[in-house]
Amino acid sequence: MIEVICNDRLGRKIRVKCNPDDTIGDLKKLIAAQTGTRPEKIRIQKWYTVYKDHVSLADYEIHDGMGLELYYD
C-alpha cells in the first residue's frame, strides 16, 4: 500500500492510499471519489508528463509519498 499525494495547486491536496499495481485509471477513480469530480475529467501529470490511464503506478515508478499534479480537463 502506498500513499500518493495529489496536489491541485488551487487548494486541493489529497492523500490517496492505493496499491502499487493499481493503474492510473484506478487512481483517478479514487481521486474522483474523494474530490467529487468525475474521473474522466481528471488529468494526472508530472511536469509535462501526462500519465496514461492504463499504466500501473509501479510502471510509472510512483512510490510512497510521491506528489502528483492534478489537473482538470
Place this chain on the structure above:
Amino acid sequence: MDGQEKQLSIEETNRLREQLGLKPLVVEEENESNQGTYRNPRWVQEESTEEQNGLKDKLEKQRHKRLERSVFDAKPLGLDVEEELENQLDAVQWVKKSRDLERQRKAGTGGMTTNKWKKNMTTSLSLLWEQPKKTWNVLDEEEDELENIQLREKQQALENQKLKRAISNRNTRGASFDDEFSEIGDRLTQGTHSLLPKYDEPKLAQYSKNRVRLSSLTDKEREAVLRERVQSLAQQFTESRKEENAALTETHIQEEYYTSKELLGKLKKSSGKKKKKNRRPLTGEEDLQDWTDSGAKSDEIPQFDIDPEERLKRLHELRFQNQNAQNSFNTQSSLENKLQSDNNQLESSGWRRVRFLRERGADRVLSAIQESDSYETAKKDTGEGNETLVLDDLTEFVYNLDPQNLHRGNRTSTEASSPLSSVAQASKEEEVISLSDREEEEQDEHVNNDQRHLDGELVFENKMDNPESNQEEGNDDLESELVSVGLEEEPVSMGVAAALKHLQMTGNLRSNVDQVGRTKDERVAEARQWDDGSKRIKLEYVDEFGRELTPKEAFRQLSYKFHGKGPGKAKQEKRLRKYIQELRSKMLSTGDDTPLHSVRHLKDETKQNAVPYIVLQSSSLSKEMNSGDVSRDRATPTLERANLQKPQNRKKESLSTTTTTTTSWSSSSISTNTSREAKEVANASQVASMALSSDATTSVEPVKPERSRIAIQLGKSAKRKRAVVPTQSLE
C-alpha cells in the same frame, strides 16, 4: 478552499475500492529493514552510540585543556615584554628596582625630573604602536618612540610664530640671528646651509626635546652614529656622481679619420634594403683585420699591405671587444685568402671587396667557399654545438612558427637536408653580401650555425624518436621539409574538412576585424607589421561597449571629448539600439534557431502535448485538399484534434496509423516508456514502416487508402482519431 489534506483511512478506502470494483489495499507489514521507506528513511549507524559518546567526551576534555593552557601562553601588554616578565617574576628584584627608582628621583638623575613631571602631569604619553605613525627615516630603525601629540603641536605653533617673526623682521635690522637661522643649529649636518629654509620640509622632530626615546644610546651617541651614516652616504653619492660625470665628459681629440670605435658605431646601422646574404663561411682573423682596415685608424691611410703581425695585434684588441663573433671570423679568413690572391689592392678593404665580388660573380665566391678548408671545419664545428645564443629576425621567425613543431616526432630531416639549412643554402648561392652590412652578415652566419645546431639537435631527437623514419624518407623535397618545419600541413584527404583545415592554417579563415563605425569607413584589417619587431605599435581605440573603432570613428569620439559636446539624445539612443540589435543578431547567428523562433515554438508544442512529434496535417484535411472539398468547417485546429484522448476502460489502446504526416522530434517521450506500450508501438510502427517502405516509390495519394486499411485492421475502433504513431521515432 480546504487547505488541509483530505485523507481516508484504510478501511474507508477499502470500502471505496469495493464500490469501484477494485481489489482491497494490500497492507504490508513494516519490516525492520535498514533502508527504510521513502518517507521514513533510516540512516545506518555503523558505530554504537556508546562509542560515539566516549569520543565526544574525549574531544571535549582535550578542548578544555587547550583553552586552559592558552591563558598562560598569552603575552602581557607592555614595553619590554620579556624584560618585564623576567623582572616581575622575582619579587625581591622588583623591590630593589622600585627602591632604585625612588632614589633616582630624589637625586634628579635619569628619567624625568620631578619638575618636569609636574609640568607634564596633565599631559599623557601615547604609545606609538597604538597609532602607528612611523617616521620614515631610514636611519631610524630599531628604536621605539613615544610621541606626545599635544607637545608636537605646541612645537609647531612655536615654529610658525618664529617664521612669521622672521619674515616680518627680515628687512629690518631687528631680526635676530637666532630667529631667522635657528634651523641651522638644530641640523644634524651642520655644514649645510640651505637657501630658503622656510620652504624646506619640516625638520625631523626626532631631535626635539619633548620626545621620549627609548634606546640604549644617549643623545650624543646617537647623533654621532647618525652623522657618520649620513656622511658615508653622502660620500658614496658624490663618488658615484663623479664617476658618471667622468664617463660622460671624457674628452678626446677629434681626428680627421674615423677611429675603430666610431666605425663600430657607424657600421651597425643597417642600410635601407637588406639583401640576402651570401652565407660564406668566415674565418675570424682576416675578417677583423679587413674590418679595421676599412675603418682606418687615426694615424693611417687605408693601407692594403699591412704586416700580419700588426693585423694580429689589432685582431686581439677587437677580439676582446667582440666575443661573440668568433666563428664567423674563422670562416671568413680563408675566403679572404682565396680572393686576395686574385687581386691585390681592391680586395683587402671591406667595401671594395664587395664591388669585386659583384664584378666577379657569385659562382666564384661559391667555388672559393667550397674550396676553402675552413668551411669544412666550420661545418664540423657547428655540429658539435655552439654555445652562443644569437637572437635574430630569422631565428625568431622560425621559432615563432610553432615551437612544438620543432620537436615533432615525424620529422624526416637529416642533417644535410634539414629544411632551414637547405633554404639558407639556396639563398646563399643566389646573392651576395653587402659589406656595409658586415655586422648582419656575421650575425647571419651565427644564425646559420645556430640553425644547423638546432637542426642537429632536432636530428638527434628525431633519431631518438623515429629511427626508422629517418632512414625511410630521404627525399629532399622542399614540401616535406616545410611540412616538418610546420610551415605547411600535410594534406590528409581531399575533403572539405581538409581544405578548411588548410585554410585555417594559412590564416585565411580569420574573421576580419569587426570595427565599429559608419559603413563606408575604412577598416584596418590587421596590425601593420613594422620591419623592426620591437617597434610594433598598434593603437587600439575602443568604445564604451568594448568594440574596436575605425580610425574615423575613433577620431569622432576624440573630438567629442575635446570639444565637450557630443551627439544629441536621439542619436545616442539610436546608437544604443543599434548595439542591442547587433548583439541580438549575433546571438541568433550563433544559436540554432530561426529569426522567428520556429524551433522554440515547435519544442513548446511538443512539450505541451507531451508527445515527441508534431502533427502537421490531419487526415481529414489532407483528404479534403486532395478532393478539393473545402466545405467542411474545422473549428478546432489540427494539432489539438490529434491530441484528443478519450477516456477508456482498461482495454489496450488501439494504435492506429492515420494518414497524417508527422514529424518526430528527438524530445523525450513519456508514453512509450512502459514495456507494454513500447511493444505495441513497436509492432504498429513495424507494420507502418513496412507499409511505407512498400509504398515508398508511389505517390502520396495512393498510400493513404492503404494506410487507412491498415488502421482498420489494427484498431478496434477506427472511428476514433487516436494518437498517432510516432513512425520515425523508433526507427
